[in-house]
Amino acid sequence: MRFSGCWTTTNKRVMHVYIYMCARVWCALTHIRVCISSLSFADLHRIYSLLRRLRGGFGPLSATLQQHIQQRGLSAIASCGKIGHGSADARKYVLSIINVHAEFTSQIKTAFENEPLFVEGMDKAFKKFVNENAVTKAAGSRSHARSPELLAKYIDSVLKKNTKTEDSVDLEALFPKLMVVFKYLEDKDVFEKFYKKNLARRLVQHQSVSDDAESNFLEHLKTQSGHDYVAKLQKMFSDVGTSRTLNENFVNYTQKMDIQLGVSFSVQVLTINTWPFTQTLPTIRLPPVLERCIEKFTLFYNKEHQGRKLTWLHDRSKGEIKTLYLKKAYAFVANTIQMTVLLQYNEADTLSLSDLLARTEIPKERLQPQMELMKKMRILKINESGAYFLNPKYAYKSMKIKIDQVIRSEQRVESDTTHKQAQEERKFAIQACIVRVMKARNVVTMNDLMKEVIDQLQKRFKPQPALIKKMIEVLLDREYMRRADNDRQTFHYIA
Numbered sequence: 001m002r003f004s005g006c007w008t009t010t011n012k013r014v015m016h017v018y019i020y021m022c023a024r025v026w027c028a029l030t031h032i033r034v035c036i037s038s039l040s041f042a043d044l045h046r047i048y049s050l051l052r053r054l055r056g057g058f059g060p061l062s063a064t065l066q067q068h069i070q071q072r073g074l075s076a077i078a079s080c081g082k083i084g085h086g087s088a089d090a091r092k093y094v095l096s097i098i099n100v101h102a103e104f105t106s107q108i109k110t111a112f113e114n115e116p117l118f119v120e121g122m123d124k125a126f127k128k129f130v131n132e133n134a135v136t137k138a139a140g141s142r143s144h145a146r147s148p149e150l151l152a153k154y155i156d157s158v159l160k161k162n163t164k165t166e167d168s169v170d171l172e173a174l175f176p177k178l179m180v181v182f183k184y185l186e187d188k189d190v191f192e193k194f195y196k197k198n199l200a201r202r203l204v205q206h207q208s209v210s211d212d213a214e215s216n217f218l219e220h221l222k223t224q225s226g227h228d229y230v231a232k233l234q235k236m237f238s239d240v241g242t243s244r245t246l247n248e249n250f251v252n253y254t255q256k257m258d259i260q261l262g263v264s265f266s267v268q269v270l271t272i273n274t275w276p277f278t279q280t281l282p283t284i285r286l287p288p289v290l291e292r293c294i295e296k297f298t299l300f301y302n303k304e305h306q307g308r309k310l311t312w313l314h315d316r317s318k319g320e321i322k323t324l325y326l327k328k329a330y331a332f333v334a335n336t337i338q339m340t341v342l343l344q345y346n347e348a349d350t351l352s353l354s355d356l357l358a359r360t361e362i363p364k365e366r367l368q369p370q371m372e373l374m375k376k377m378r379i380l381k382i383n384e385s386g387a388y389f390l391n392p393k394y395a396y397k398s399m400k401i402k403i404d405q406v407i408r409s410e411q412r413v414e415s416d417t418t419h420k421q422a423q424e425e426r427k428f429a430i431q432a433c434i435v436r437v438m439k440a441r442n443v444v445t446m447n448d449l450m451k452e453v454i455d456q457l458q459k460r461f462k463p464q465p466a467l468i469k470k471m472i473e474v475l476l477d478r479e480y481m482r483r484a485d486n487d488r489q490t491f492h493y494i495a
Contacts, residue, residue: 048111062117062118065122067125069121069125070125072103072104073125073130074129074133076096077093077135078133078134082138085149085153085411085415087154087157089150090157091154093135093147094154095154097126101181102177127184127186130184131145131147131184135147147181147187148190149418151181152195152198153194155178159202160209161207161209171209175216178220179220186458188460188461189460193422196233196276197276197418199236200236202214203236203237204270214237218234232274236274239269239271243268243270246267250297250300253300261296263290263293272311281315281337281363283361284314284360285360286336286340287339287340287343290336298310315337317335318336319333320334323394325392329399332379332403334403335370335404337360338374338404341367344359344360345389350387350389351388353367353368353386353388356371373403373405379394426461427471429457430457433452433457434449434453434471436456437456438480438481439493441493443492446472446490447489453468472491476491480494
């Protein structure tokens with residue numbers, strides 16, 4: 001669309017009326033959608049040049065652009081189809097947001113000269129569709145914030161070495177783009193939970209692409225959200241460094257005491273309040289070779305650090321087992337359950353599920369999925385009576401095989417658990433915030449208290465008014481505060 005006109009008067013009022021009427025008519029036409037979607041920068045810049053002569057003249061165009069960006073974002077995400085919990089789906093989801101942002105960032109810079117009103121409109125549009133779209137609605141619950149989870153999953157995939165990706169990733173260029181998506185998240189606390197768990201796994205399993213890449217991304221998070229947001233994450237790196245020194249000392253100890261472990265054994269000692277791990281496999285009867293290693297390390301550690309207690313997280317441990325029953329000596333990279341099961345075959349040729357349950361004391365709901373996985377990978381076979389035995393004809397193209405694969409059912413359970421943990425932690429965060437406000441103000445009305453809590457917490461998550469009211473009731477019952485005698489909507493702090 002082109003605008004042309006010939007003014008035969010110098011009356012500014014006439015010119016302003018003409019420009020305003022042109023702008024109103026132009027914004028009412030459907031051509032604006034065509035112009036924006038086809039990236040007709042020249043046309044957009046012409047109407048921008050006309051409107052900036054008017055005070056408040058950008059309003060109609062900015063509102064229309066904001067609506068268009070929001071619809072464009074929703075369409076881009078909807079075109080991704082069904083999004084699950086895998087890395088490929090996370091990549092597809094996050095990159096669709098990044099691509100839309102790059103598209104409109106270029107448009108606003110070229111056509112609207114980065115006018116603050118248009119930039120603000122774009123930010124509002126992105127915040128809306130990033131947090132509410134077809135994928136987040138498919139989760140079926142507000143407590144399951146998918147955008148933070150998927151962003152954390154994609155970041156995990158690019159920071160993890162040996163990840164199969166379509167193209168090599170330039171991390172230096174990618175990190176700022178990822179932080180753009182992070183900026184629009186309402187539930188940054190949920191992102192932190194998932195990112196922390198993924199980081200912990202990468203560090204414990206030595207899967208980080210590099211320490212520099214991890215530190216670089218943490219610096220981006222620190223710049224965006226402050227030191228407190230990454231303080232515990234940085235402490236995790238300190239624990240890893242301490243564990244390296246501890247393992248060196250343990251090797252020296254075994255040599256000095258002439259202790260023969262029979263296997264290569266290393267341990268990572270993690271501060272319990274820093275790492276997002278809990279003991280989910282409390283009962284397991286380890287093979288003697290592993291039990292002996294744990295016994296010797298515990299004895300060494302107690303001599304070095306009196307008064308500390310070690311809690312062994314067997315479900316987070318891994319090992320490498322070499323096959324001696326095949327023509328080729330394969331190496332299986334296995335988790336503790338898989339190692340415990342496979343080592344049972346040093347003493348028996350066939351074992352039923354009930355035999356393995358009795359021998360290992362592993363809970364059935366944890367053992368059975370691993371048995372099915374090893375059967376699917378053709379490491380184990382089942383005879384006519386239903387007992388498992390090692391496949392004597394097993395063969396694979398690689399000599400080193402990672403058999404510790406992700407089980408989808410466990411992946412979904414972990415996702416649900418992480419969301420629930422985030423929701424529970426929000427309750428404590430809201431309670432702590434209410435107490436801080438009450439202590440500072442001493443007397444405060446319900447409306448002021450609600451506003452203050454939302455203002456203080458919205459950088460981490462968006463508190464729901466119903467949950468705030470529920471936490472107020474909890475604190476009233478626990479006598480941290482009380483209602484005013486003559487007004488139930490006013491509260492007094494109890495020192």
